[in-house]
Amino acid sequence: MSELFREFMDQAREEDRTYLMEHECKAILESLGISSTRAFVARSEEEAVEMSDSIGYPTVLKVISPKVIHKSDAGGVKLDLKDAEDVKRAYGEIATSFGDENLIGVAVQEMAPPGIEAIVGVTTDPTFGPILIFGLGGVFVEILQDISLRSIPLSELDAEDMIEEIKGISLLKGYRGYSADIPALKRLLLQISDLVMKNPEIAEMDLNPVFLYPSGYKVVDARIITGERPEPPKEPVSKQDLHDLFYPKSIAVIGASGTKGKLGWNVFRNLIDHNFRGELYPINPRAETIQGITAYPSISDVKAPIDVAVVLVPASITSEVVKECCDCGVKYVIVESAGFAEMGETGRQIEEDMVAITKPCGCRILGPNCSGVINTYCSMVQSIGIVDALSQGNIGLISQAGVCAAGMLWGLRHVMDFGIVATIGNKLDINETDMLEAVSMDDNVDIISMYLESVKGGRRFIDVAKRITKTKPIIVLKAGRTEAGRKAVTSHTASMAGNDTVYEAVFKQAGIIRARDYEHMFNLTRAISKQPLPEKEGVFIITYAGSLGVISADAIIDNGMKLSELEPELKERLRDLLPEYVGGMNPVDYTFSMDAETVRRTIEIGVESEDVGSFIVVLQAEVLGSYVEPLGDIDYKGKPVMACVAGKEFAIDDVIKMEKAGIPVYQTPEQCADAIAVMHRYWLKSR
Ligand code: ADP
Ligand code: MG
Secondary structure, three states, X not given: OOHHHHHHHHHHHHOOOOEEOHHHXXXXXXXXOOOEOOOEEEOOXXXXXXXXXXXXXXXXXXXXXXXXXXXXXOOOEEEXXXXXXXXXXXXXXXXXXXXXXXXXXXXXXXXXXXXXXXXXEEXXXXXXXXXXXXXXXXXXXXXXXXXXXXXXXXXXXXXXXXXXXXXXXHHHHOEOOXXXXXXXXXXXXXXXXXXXXXXXXXXXXXXXXXXXXXXXXXXXXXXXXXXXXXXXXXXXXXXXXXXXXXXXXXXXXEOOOOOOOOHHHHHHHHHHHOOOOOEEEEEOOOOOEEOOEEOEOOHHHOOOOOOEEEEOOOHHHHHHHHHHHHHOOOOEEEEOOOOOHHHOHHHHHHHHHHHHHHHHHOOEEEOOOOOOEEEXXXXXXXXXXXXXXXXXXXXXXXXXXXXXXXXXXXXXXXXXXXXXXXXOOOOOOOOXXXXXXXXXXXXXXXXXXXXXXXXXXXHHHHHHHHHHOOOOOEEEEEOOOOOOOOOOOOOOOHHHOOHHHHHHHHHHXXXXXXXXXXXXXXXXXXXXXXXXXXXXXXXXXXXXXXXXXXXXXXXXXHOOOEEOOOOHHHHHHHHHHOOOOOOOOOOEEOOOOOOHHHHHHHHHHXXXXXXXXXXXXXXXXXXXXXXXXXXXXXXXXXXXXXXXXXXXXXXXXXXXXXHHOOOOEEOOHHHHHHHHHHHHHHHHHHO
């Protein structure tokens, strides 16, 4: 904590104040080289005039009182004082109005020339800690909500992005005589981030307004609200990278059942049916064998090392069972039973007990209330719902809900190939951030999709994700976007940062691709897991019907991409392929006279073009099957291709074949264009 800050803090504490006043804040800012209108404290009319004389007119007088936090609302700001007479009158008015309110004095300051009004604020988010907010002032912020935010600390790039993201960016860059000193603004954002990092007592901060000029800026008003920053969420340090959780040599299933229909039956059946490549120990005191495998009355009866214990007993006896697992040296306990914190106080107490039991022995808990882990590379399926045969793939799926590892896989497995599917449930010990870090380290996984309802890792989530997205894309579907239950916040800027706005910002900060809904998440997952990233903006569209070509072209532009333009000699080659009645070269519209051979030759022309970064091929559902092999065999030379098939749900067998051949199939041109644009933007950022 800086010297000056401590001094003001002590003073505030003495006066039972939870905020620093304008003149104090500005003194702190000035000490850091942040330019402001300053504020000299005058305690008499004469002092006010003297100070104004030496500052130079016009000046501004403002009330200084620990009781007045919003000065102009209370009539405590007197602007544009042109001479000593004005100053005297203003002083008198303030003294009369606030005489009974612990008037400390009057702040005398220069009248800043008008500039672009901006705000810089800090708020504390319960999940991610301190958040920096930047926005344009006045109607921009009130009506247009033109703000951008980032979790503190900021990188240089974060500061640049915050400025670039503002809707009024063209005003900042220069419009009709207005412009802002963007490098100076960037420095200001980084300095505030730094100030907050060094002074954890800053709970909220409001520089409102800051006037931006073509050269430099001036902080005109400043306020700091102090508080105890909530402890950052505890990070369970993962000493191991969860390797043995993903590749266990032995699994005990406590509560394995021989009765069809029970969850204990399902889990064990899944492990057997998928041919888990390790030792299996069903634990059940009431059975000799479970589904043909020798059962043990308790885990301590298994006289062999156990890497993972899946626990399926009722919540009330889970602690006992977990204790036994610890005694037997089990490395990971996966509690798939439900009935814990999500049910209320009793369940929460059991969770606490489990943590107390496992902590000392280094045993890690996954769940409770989860559906275990799937790893196709060791044929391991622990799901509570029956899962049919899976193919090995490069997708890592991390899900807070069990449904992703069972119900949804029933269908998805036809068109997507997973490496690891990890459910995290209540995240009692292993949270989403631990899991993300661990899954990203698996060599089989090239892309990670996450379904999240909350984030427990706090700022570490951002740092971990940011590191991963440099090489492996992360797609997140974050549910619970409403702001219900969010505490009312006092500061103007803080109240603008709704919970979802913060998630939106930190996802950007971490380079995460945010999915809008389940369908979007898996649409993107399919495309990214199967196809290379488009390195160029240009999209080449080949269609059997004009209208779908037009819609595709619109969708390409709407998504910020462009139609590619073939080089003259390639145009020549294409013309030889086209029927006489076809004019356009992109989209290439074959008007129902299209076949797989023509499409192959057209694509091969596009592959040669410098301007083509990707392909959209609009295909007829009724003959989709005839395209599977020819399109699958083309050498695209690292350029992605997406198929658009209207009515694809009626040709599902061929759709599956196409997907298995590595070409994602979408219902609409918009979905194709969206996927290509998302992939291109990711490529640009991760380069
Ligand atoms: P409040 O506590 O009400 O936010 P401010 O100090 O922000 O008080 O003053 C209210 C408004 O008066 C500011 O938004 C700004 O437009 C104007 N203002 C305040 N101080 C100055 C100054 N030194 N120079 C120019 N304008 C000022
Ligand atoms: Mg203000």
